Every structure is written in C-alpha cells, then in structure tokens.
Amino acid sequence: MTAQETKPGIRLDTAEHAVERRPAGELVFDVQDLSVYYGEFRAVREISMSIAQNQITALIGPSGCGKTTMLRCFNRMNDLIETARVEGKILYHGVDLYEKSVDPVEVRRRIGMVFQKPNPFPKSIYDNVAFGPKIAGFKGNMDDLVEQSLQKAALWDEVKSRLKESATGLSGGQQQRLCIARCVAVEPDVILMDEPCSALDPIATGKVEDLMQDIKDEYTIVIVTHNMQQAARVSDMTAFFTAEVNEEQDRRTGVLVEYDKTERIFTNPTDERTENYVTGRFG
C-alpha cells in the first residue's frame, strides 16, 4: 500500500510521528491488510500491525471497534462462525495462518485463548487442566504438568487440596486463573486474552495482571481490554482501534488508529482520536 492510498485513520504524513510503529524484538505476528467480513458486512478493515515475542500487546478501543474480531483471527477462532471470512494475511513466524494447508486445530494448540467470561469445563479442576495436554498426546507425568500449570496461573495453593472437585465451584477469579492454567498446560507460544478481567473484581483482576507479568518471559500475550488503566499497567505495546460508521450510517467497521509503545499511547498519542479516547473524552 502506498502513501497515497492512506488508510483511514492512520496518518502516515510525518516520519517523526509514524503512527504505526513496529515493536522491537522478534516478531510473532505480522498482520498485513487484514479485513474480516461477517457475510457482506466488513467488521474490521485493512489492519496492519506486528506483534513482538515475549511482549504484552493490548488492543483497546470503544465497543464494536473490532478488537475481539481481530483477536479471534490470531488463532482462527473466527472459523467457527460460519459467515466469517478473512482477507489479507496474518504471518505467524513468517507463515500465513490463513494458508489453505494450515490446520486451525494446530494453530489453536500453539496460540491459546482465555475468554471474556470464565468458561471452565463442567469437570474437575484436574481434568480441566489435563484435557489439552491429553488430546495433544502428552506422554509425561500429567500430575506434574497439572501442578506446574496451576502454579504458573497462581492458583495451585488455593486448589491443591481439591483437584478432583468440580471447577464450577470455584469463584470467578479462580475460574479465570484456571482457564489460564488450562491454556498454559498445552505450552502455547502465544496466549490471547479477550477481556479476561471484565467479569472479575479488582482483587482478582490484580492477581491476573500480576500473573501476566510473571508469565510473559515464556509467552507472547495479546490482550483485548476495555479498561485503559489495565492496558497502561500491563502492556508494552498498545493498539487503539475505533469504529467508523460507513456511508449508509448503519454498520460500523473497525479500523486501527494508532499502534505504539504503551507509554506513548497514553502520554503523547499522535492521533487526536487516540488522545480523546485515552483521556476519556470519547468512548
């Protein structure tokens, strides 16, 4: 894409304020001109951004701006929606995730997901963690793996005496950390988090945020959040999305406005819309 075909919402006019910055370090994802359609409706338009290894990248923006849609492209979760269709590329370590030969099941084994609402399986705590490794053909000591995963998720001490009890008996915060343990048990490369704390109280939120810092040496994390303080607290890079109303004024399409170091997004954003959003004047 040339500078003349300026992407809506992304100013490429001044080199100094190149809004779409590339993160430092090795890239895990390189998104190129990604558009997602639900049927005829385009949910996000021509997103380009790259995500670096062992960093926490936050996607922020008002409701309906395509953050979650974007996130669910990273592990091909949108495949489960019959009408969803993707244009453009998401290179994962250089391989396009949407190539024909790519198996979405394999993608999801490497790129795990934590959902907005804690969704433990209605089974025991142990079985929740062990399910992923089991289907992946894990041959080692399952008890150890379950313990390690729960420890990484900072949940072990709270549940070690009742691993065989139902996961649905845990509190919301514990359930969400169990979902994180379930996710890390398959030893993914990337963890996608879709507003993981929106159903949690501040104490549980704090625990999950601490946990993200603890595990970021091992994983690359992409998090969608509505909570700007959270994005500011936990992330290294932040992408601000917004929704553009199309000509007919009835559908909203998500666009990437600005992508930069978190500090910069929150202290000295380039785009006015970003500034309005992070200072609370909009959205």
Added chain:
Amino acid sequence: MAIAARGPSTADVVRQHLQGRRIDYKGALFQAAILVALLLSLVILFVLISQVVRGGIEVFQERGFDFLRGRLTVVSASIAGVGQGIAGSLLLMAFVVLAAFPAGIGAAVYLQEYAPDTKLNRFVNVNIRNLAGVPSIVYGILGLVIFVQVLGPLTGGKTVMAGGLTLAVLVLPIVILTTMEALRAVPGSIREAGFGVGATRWEVIRSHVLPAAAPGILTGTVLSISRAIGETAPLLLVGATTGLLATGGSGFFESLRGGYTALPVIVYRWTSLPNEDFRALTSAAIIVLLLLTLSTNAIAIILRNRYERKW
C-alpha cells in the same frame, strides 16, 4: 385530600402512592383459570387410575405372580396372564434402545454440531419435526411394508424384530429432537473452551458437549421408550399376536424371529372381549403396563442424576 395547614408529611404522601388500591381482577381470574385446568387434569388422571386399580387389584390378590407369568389366551380368564406381554414389551424396548438411540443421537449430533446452516439442512430439520407428529398407525404401515415385506428374509416376517424396528422408527424423530434440544442447551462457551486448547470438533463433542448434554439426552430418550411401549396400533399391523401365542423358540436369538405380543396389545384384545372376567384382567394388565412405564421413567431419572453428580 384535604390540605391541612401543616400538610401531610412526605412519608404519608409516599405511603399513599405506594399502597395499591386496585384489585387485580384479571390476574386473579387468570390464576383461578389455570388452577382449574391443573385440577381438571389431575382429577381425570386420578379417576382413571383409581378405576383401573379398583378393577384390577383383585386379580393380583387372587392370583399374584401367577398372573404375571400366565399366557395370553382369550379362552379362560382363570389361566390367562401377561407373561408373554411383558417379555414382548421388554424385547421391543431392547430393539428401540439398540436401533433408535444410536441412530437418533447420531443424527442429532450431526444436525446440531456439524451440519452447516443451509436450506437443505433447515428443510431436513423441519421435516423431522413433522415426522414426530405423524400418527403412529402410519408408522405401522411403513413397518409392514419395509420390515415385514421388503426385509422379510432378515426379520422373518411378522416377528418381534419387525415390531421392534417399527417402534424404533416411530420414536426416532422424538429421539433426534430431544437430543438436539439437549445439545443446543450446552453453552457455546464450553465449545470455544475446547477449541481454544486445540481440540478437534470431534474431541470437543465427545469430551465436553455430549457429557454436558447427557442428562437431557437420557431423559428425552428414555421417555421415548415409554412412548414406544405404550403403542398399540403399529404393532397390530406388524404382527403382534392378539390370540394364543405359542412360545416355541428354542433360543434367545430364535425368539427374536418368532411371534410376539405386547402389553398394550393384550389390553386392546381383552378389552374387546364380552366376558366379565376379562374386564378385571384388562385392568390388571393396564396396571402392569403403567408400572413398566413408570419404572422406565424412574430409570431415566436415576441415570440423569448419576450423570449430573459426576461433574
């Protein structure tokens, strides 16, 4: 409201507003009407059951287990019994379980979990609903043509196998519909969780969706057995015996291709006899049929509770 010099206090005014003065006639009337509807159906049920029990209890008092073992005959009421009917009904049940459950649950899993939302699939869906409403006698004719005539070499004609398969086809749409309903009730977040850790569709269904839906599936399918063992009309067409039934069969598998009768068929047959003695026998047979149905339902509840505890 007279306004006094001091005026009413705020609390008084608010209280007056909050005090409901209208009597909700429509609501009360509606409540009474639905209560009557409930009582009416309960009364009908009570009258029916008390009639049957009063008529049939003597038979049990006089003959006890002899009646349960007795053979189907229309000649002498003193030796007639429902032994063959119980055996036949149980065999028919077995066929329904073996044939209708796997096919029905399989079809439901396909339609609910795999089938894309196409016009064809929606058409299939609607028609399964229609099939569930087709009168049972039509299934009897279907069974006569397919299981008795076309598949005669396999089933042996008008045999318990033909009858069982006919009943299986009869309850198949019900099994499919209730299973689909149970699958639909499993939250999508459970499926997403499974996919999220890299499970295939089959792994998600087998490990999470089916276990979560199992209580609902079991309840629905076992209730469909109750429906099947109460059916009379289709069985008359596919050869359930209403007269003397020779129980020659040398082995279990032989007997599957032998003649048979079933409890509701016996009830039907004895009802049409003029002999007063058979009236009591009919009532007694109905009691046995009701007990069989109730115990089937009880099994459904027990199984459901056990599955629920397992989580």
